[in-house]
Amino acid sequence: MKKPTKEWLTEEIKGTLETHVLDDIISYMYEYRDDFSYLEIAEIFSQTVDEIAKKVAKEMQEEDEAEEDE
Numbered sequence: 001m002k003k004p005t006k007e008w009l010t011e012e013i014k015g016t017l018e019t020h021v022l023d024d025i026i027s028y029m030y031e032y033r034d035d036f037s038y039l040e041i042a043e044i045f046s047q048t049v050d051e052i053a054k055k056v057a058k059e060m061q062e063e064d065e066a067e068e069d070e
Helices: 006-020 022-032 038-069
Strands: none
Touching (some): 006 022, 022 038
8 A cells, every 4th residue: 555645634534524523513503603603613613623633643642652662
């Protein structure tokens, strides 16, 4: 198998999000559309996912580094 590219990984992640998360995003948009614009909800969702993904990455990196030190 060839080494994956960022473009390939981007498409993989998009597919996963569309399959597993899109319904949740739409649900939030309908539920809170009277309080926030759709774009505001999207931005909040995006920022929150970004924070969680970076937190997980940091934790995994720290675990890898701890294993290397053993």
